[in-house]
Amino acid sequence: MKAILVIADGMADRPIKELDLKTPLEVARRPVLNQLAKDGVSGILDPIAPGIPPGTDTSTLALLGYDSLKVYSGRGALEAVGSGVEVLPGDIAFRCNFATVDKNLVVLDRRAGRIANKDAAKLAQSLQKVKLKKSLNVEFFFKTTVQHRGALVIRGHSLSTAISDSDPEVAGKPVLEVKPLSSLSEAKRTAKIVNDLMQEFHRVLKEHPVNRERAEHKLPVANMVLCRGAGTIPKIAPLSEVFGIRAACVAAVPLIRGVCKVAGMKLINVNGATGTIQTDYMAKGRAALEALKTNDFVLLHVKATDVASHDGNFMLKIEVVQKIDEMLGFILDRVGLNSTYLAVTADHTTSCVTGNHEGDPVPVVISGPYVRRDGVVEFGERSCARGGLNRIRGVDLMHTLMDLLGKTGKFGA
Amino acid sequence: MKAILVIADGMADRPIKELDLKTPLEVARRPVLNQLAKDGVSGILDPIAPGIPPGTDTSTLALLGYDSLKVYSGRGALEAVGSGVEVLPGDIAFRCNFATVDKNLVVLDRRAGRIANKDAAKLAQSLQKVKLKKSLNVEFFFKTTVQHRGALVIRGHSLSTAISDSDPEVAGKPVLEVKPLSSLSEAKRTAKIVNDLMQEFHRVLKEHPVNRERAEHKLPVANMVLCRGAGTIPKIAPLSEVFGIRAACVAAVPLIRGVCKVAGMKLINVNGATGTIQTDYMAKGRAALEALKTNDFVLLHVKATDVASHDGNFMLKIEVVQKIDEMLGFILDRVGLNSTYLAVTADHTTSCVTGNHEGDPVPVVISGPYVRRDGVVEFGERSCARGGLNRIRGVDLMHTLMDLLGKTGKFGA
Numbered sequence: 001m002k003a004i005l006v007i008a009d010g011m012a013d014r015p016i017k018e019l020d021l022k023t024p025l026e027v028a029r030r031p032v033l034n035q036l037a038k039d040g041v042s043g044i045l046d047p048i049a050p051g052i053p054p055g056t057d058t059s060t061l062a063l064l065g066y067d068s069l070k071v072y073s074g075r076g077a078l079e080a081v082g083s084g085v086e087v088l089p090g091d092i093a094f095r096c097n098f099a100t101v102d103k104n105l106v107v108l109d110r111r112a113g114r115i116a117n118k119d120a121a122k123l124a125q126s127l128q129k130v131k132l133k134k135s136l137n138v139e140f141f142f143k144t145t146v147q148h149r150g151a152l153v154i155r156g157h158s159l160s161t162a163i164s165d166s167d168p169e170v171a172g173k174p175v176l177e178v179k180p181l182s183s184l185s186e187a188k189r190t191a192k193i194v195n196d197l198m199q200e201f202h203r204v205l206k207e208h209p210v211n212r213e214r215a216e217h218k219l220p221v222a223n224m225v226l227c228r229g230a231g232t233i234p235k236i237a238p239l240s241e242v243f244g245i246r247a248a249c250v251a252a253v254p255l256i257r258g259v260c261k262v263a264g265m266k267l268i269n270v271n272g273a274t275g276t277i278q279t280d281y282m283a284k285g286r287a288a289l290e291a292l293k294t295n296d297f298v299l300l301h302v303k304a305t306d307v308a309s310h311d312g313n314f315m316l317k318i319e320v321v322q323k324i325d326e327m328l329g330f331i332l333d334r335v336g337l338n339s340t341y342l343a344v345t346a347d348h349t350t351s352c353v354t355g356n357h358e359g360d361p362v363p364v365v366i367s368g369p370y371v372r373r374d375g376v377v378e379f380g381e382r383s384c385a386r387g388g389l390n391r392i393r394g395v396d397l398m399h400t401l402m403d404l405l406g407k408t409g410k411f412g413a
Numbered sequence: 414m415k416a417i418l419v420i421a422d423g424m425a426d427r428p429i430k431e432l433d434l435k436t437p438l439e440v441a442r443r444p445v446l447n448q449l450a451k452d453g454v455s456g457i458l459d460p461i462a463p464g465i466p467p468g469t470d471t472s473t474l475a476l477l478g479y480d481s482l483k484v485y486s487g488r489g490a491l492e493a494v495g496s497g498v499e500v501l502p503g504d505i506a507f508r509c510n511f512a513t514v515d516k517n518l519v520v521l522d523r524r525a526g527r528i529a530n531k532d533a534a535k536l537a538q539s540l541q542k543v544k545l546k547k548s549l550n551v552e553f554f555f556k557t558t559v560q561h562r563g564a565l566v567i568r569g570h571s572l573s574t575a576i577s578d579s580d581p582e583v584a585g586k587p588v589l590e591v592k593p594l595s596s597l598s599e600a601k602r603t604a605k606i607v608n609d610l611m612q613e614f615h616r617v618l619k620e621h622p623v624n625r626e627r628a629e630h631k632l633p634v635a636n637m638v639l640c641r642g643a644g645t646i647p648k649i650a651p652l653s654e655v656f657g658i659r660a661a662c663v664a665a666v667p668l669i670r671g672v673c674k675v676a677g678m679k680l681i682n683v684n685g686a687t688g689t690i691q692t693d694y695m696a697k698g699r700a701a702l703e704a705l706k707t708n709d710f711v712l713l714h715v716k717a718t719d720v721a722s723h724d725g726n727f728m729l730k731i732e733v734v735q736k737i738d739e740m741l742g743f744i745l746d747r748v749g750l751n752s753t754y755l756a757v758t759a760d761h762t763t764s765c766v767t768g769n770h771e772g773d774p775v776p777v778v779i780s781g782p783y784v785r786r787d788g789v790v791e792f793g794e795r796s797c798a799r800g801g802l803n804r805i806r807g808v809d810l811m812h813t814l815m816d817l818l819g820k821t822g823k824f825g826a
Contacts, residue, residue: 014783021786048824050805051812055825068825075826229826255826353783357823359816360785382785382801391803 001405003341003368004288004298004331005397007063008324009056009253010306010350012362012381016314024314024352025363026380028321032329033365033379036344039337040367042376043389045397047348051359054394056306059347060259062394064299065243065402066236074161074231075255080151082258085143087233092159092190095229096142096150097167098123098222101202105175105224107168111148113220120144122210123222130200138193142201142225145254152227154193160186165228166198175224194227201225238264239297243398243407248291250284251275251301260299266291275303277320281327289334296405302327309350317352341368341404344379345397361391370404414818416754416781417701417711417744418810420476421737422469422666423719423763425775425794429727437727437765438776439793441734445742446778446792449757452750453780455789456802458810460761464772467807469719472760473672475807477712478656478815479649487574487644488668493564495671498556500646505572505603508642509555509563510580511536511635514615518588518637520581524561526633533557535623536635543613551606555614555638558667565640567606573599578641579611588637607640614638651677652710656811656820661704663697664688664714673712679704688716690733694740702747709818715740722763730765754781754817757792758810777802777810783817 015021046052047059048068057078058068077093087093098120100109124144132138138156145151162182166175178194180187202224205211211221239247241264249260250268252275257267270287272280279302288300302324308317332342345364348357363384365376374388385391392400402408428434459465460472461481470491471481490506500506511533513522537557545551551569558564575595579588591607593600615637618624624634652660654677662673663681665688670680683700685693692715701713715737721730745755758777761770776797778789787801798804805813815821 015785023785044801044803049812050809051814051816051821053816053821053823055823058825072825351783354819356819359812359821382787385785385787385801385803386799391805 001339001341002292002296003343003401003405004292004300004335005063005401006300006302006328006342006344007060008305008321008344008346009301009303010309010348010357011321011346012349012360013309013317014349014351014353014358014360016352019314023381024317025321026382028318028325030321030325030379032325032332033344034377036328036342036365036367037376037379037383039373040365041371041374041389042363042365042379042384042387044361044385044391045345045364045394046361046391047394049393050361053357053359054348055357056347057255057259059394060256061234063345063347063397064239064259064263065395065398066234066263067395071234071236073234074229076151076229076231077233078231078258078262079229079255080153080258081233081261082254082256083143083145083151085141085151085153087153088155089233089235090159092154092161092230092232094152094227096152097226098148098150099224099226100220100222101175101224107171107173107175107226109220110167110171110226112222114147115222117144117147119210119214120148120150120222123205123208124150126204126208127201127225130197130204132193132196136193140197148222154190158186159190160184161230161232162187163191163194163230166194167226167228175226198225198227233262236262240264243402245296245402245407246294247297247299248295249299249301250287250291251299252279253301253303256301265299266295277304277307277316279304281323282330285327285330289331292335292340305346306350309352310355312352312355314352337368339369341366341401343397343401364389364397366401366404368404414752414754415705415709416756416814416818417705417713417748418476418814419713419715419741419755419757420473421718421757421759422714422716423722423761423770424734424759425762425773426722426730427762427764427766427771427773429765432727436794437730438734439795441731441738443734443738443792445738445745446757447790449741449755449778449780450789450792450796452786453778454784454787454802455776455778455792455797455800457774457798457804458758458777458807459774459804460807462806463774466770466772467761468770469760470668470672472807473669474647476758476760476810477652477672477676478808478811479647479676480808484647484649486647487642489564489642489644490646491644491671491675492642492668493566493671494646494674495667495669496556496558496564498554498564498566500566501568502646502648503572505567505574505643505645507565507640509565510639511561511563512637512639513633513635514588514637520584520586520588520639522633523580523584523639525635527560528635530557530560532623532627532635533560533563536618536621537563539617539621540614540638543610543617545606545609549606553610561635567603571599571602573597573603574643574645575600576604576607576643579607580639580641588639611638611640646675649675653677656815658709658815658820659707660710660712661708662712662714663701663704664712665692666714666716669714678712679708690717690720690729692717694736695743698740698743702744705748705753718759719763722765723768725765725768727765750781752782754779754814756810756814774804779814779817781817
């Protein structure tokens with residue numbers, strides 16, 4: 001027995017006036033999702049707890065069976081790991097942006113004109129040569145990922161994640177001084193290291209040939225690095241240890257890849273999987289099927305539903321759901337439900353009206369040979385609420401799936 | 414967006430033979446509650462946990478989003494605060510009754526004939542003059558509230574709530590000695606202080622002119638103070654801090670007012686709101702609407718359903734539900750559901766058969782602009798169990814409401 005878990009990021013929604021008080025999911029043509037509901041057991045799921053808006057990272061941790069409230073330790077390290085940056089236990093990692101600032105350090109463009117990868121890479125090479133004081137006894141690793149995005153990892157003794165961000169989050173505001181958020185000396189020390197490093201980075205960047213060239217071409221210069229989301233990798237046992245399974249992940253978004261990597265899953269790279277609306281859905285489906293040959297469990301993550309929701313574009317969200325439905329049809333045609341469990345859910349509700357992650361529950365369905373079919377015939381936020389799973393927590397789903405696969409240990413005798 | 418939460422105390426019930434195995438709520442004419450069910454999302458709710466009979470205090474704390482199991486610290490302090498008695502962190506507060514005892518300290522009447530407020534006030538004035546030994550280094554404050562009811566607050570160092578009650582809870586039994594319930598010196602010290610004080614109170618009361626006059630008029634003398642429910646105020650952050658909201662409370666019952674006060678809510682006084690069957694329902698409705706103008710969240714509490722239940726009077730309970738339904742209609746007509754969420758629930762099941770709080774879940778409905786309507790068309794203990802909220806905990810309701818108001822913070826990124 002094997003299982004595929006498809007997570008459609010932010011797919012769940014609230015009723016929308018323009019859709020006659022239906023949700024995008026309820027309006028979408030979704031024959032495969034509905035078939036899964038007919039053949040499966042449905043329910044609603046609180047990724048963290050009722051009314052608590054989950055992040056993509058905390059929810060994905062929960063959907064893999066980990067107690068986010070206990071193990072979550074910040075976004076920075078997860079995203080760094082997902083971008084291919086090595087983060088060891090004890091390292092502090094940050095998400096970084098190349099940005100454009102004026103001479104008073106007021107941010108003009110948080111993305112430095114979405115700087116091209118090759119420019120960013122050259123700048124990063126120079127930044128990695130910056131020398132920190134020997135007496136601080138720390139190393140750092142700065143890596144760019146896509147466009148303006150990057151990761152900073154600080155390695156050494158006595159570090160803390162209890163520090164504030166330097167990223168003001170909006171243009172027009174000055175770069176923030178990183179401050180300790182705790183009175184412990186580790187927090188003060190880490191804040192000082194990051195502030196020193198940001199100053200040094202600025203010094204190197206403002207004179208850099210790449211930026212001189214950008215200025216000549218009237219492109220925004222990348223003369224500052226902004227950092228945020230200080231985090232460590234969560235202390236969790238890999239899925240191979242928790243459930244004795246081989247697990248793989250098909251996802252394009254670095255944050256999801258980071259969570260899966262930390263959970264010991266194999267990361268599959270898929271040509272055309274972009275983490276955007278224009279992702280190659282079928283390529284992801286094919287990759288998941290391929291990965292299932294050598295793994296017991298495959299997580300397939302699609303970001304596009306969330307992107308459409310944050311833009312408030314419910315018509316686009318409907319289209320994306322329909323593409324996901326086609327992808328599920330492709331998968332279902334090939335694996336059947338005789339020896340494979342196929343589960344579908346969302347990592348959170350994203351409201352097309354507010355544009356935010358919301359704390360409403362999400363629908364979930366598990367289809368496969370031994371589930372208790374429940375009479376639900378449609379996959380949707382409301383129809384699934386009448387399903388046989390009733391209302392479960394995010395952390396319950398993986399245990400339920402693994403139980404169907406015979407991978408959970410008995411508690412007691 | 415704003416929200417009103419209506420709590421009908423003990424409104425939920427079990428099926429009653431005389432009502433053809435329906436509950437009073439199910440039998441009541443309740444067009445507005447049913448309309449809310451049609452327009453809203455329903456469910457059942459365990460105030461604390463399945464099978465655990467909640468107190469009104471622990472349940473109200475939970476319904477405001479606090480984890481009662483962690484923060485509850487006794488009834489006494491909450492009721493004292495709700496009666497307008499100042500209770501500071503560290504103070505130990507008790508609920509008190511004026512009672513009638515014979516010369517062997519056997520309780521003849523736990524309420525001293527429901528002594529009139531003016532008599533009680535005169536007695537309290539004299540009791541406040543009692544001098545405790547200087548060496549104990551404590552102060553006390555004794556205040557009467559309504560009839561025989563009062564509060565005692567003890568302020569000083571090294572006090573503990575781990576002491577037993579002096580109130581035997583039934584007439585015919587002797588006044589109990591207050592005993593330490595822990596081996597810690599604080600508990601022993603507090604028990605001694607209370608015992609000393611009760612003795613001194615008895616000494617003052619038995620010779621008091623008010624009591625001599627009562628005896629002449631053949632009224633039960635108030636010659637003893639009984640105390641119970643030693644408590645401190647719970648250490649909780651106010652709602653303004655937890656959710657960033659302005660909140661108000663329309664309630665007559667001191668215990669509810671105390672919980673709301675501790676949660677940082679504004680207490681609204683309503684002429685004609687009595688906490689009894691004969692309360693002015695419409696005055697409460699009007700007060701809630703008025704409070705909503707300057708607050709984000711208003712809790713409206715009605716005690717009468719519980720009073721009827723404790724008396725086992727299910728016909729009266731049906732009538733009270735119908736009055737609450739009219740009050741809800743009055744509110745709904747004026748706020749509509751375009752920018753206000755209206756939630757209705759009970760703080761516990763009170764069985765008209767047993768006369769007790771029971772651990773059965775209670776029905777809940779949330780009506781308002783962006784809820785997922787679920788096809789439930791009746792508000793009742795059983796119909797709501799088929800609703801889109803499924804089964805939630807008391808502590809989840811406030812988070813769900815605040816999430817709809819956009820007042821919950823994202824956990825993760």
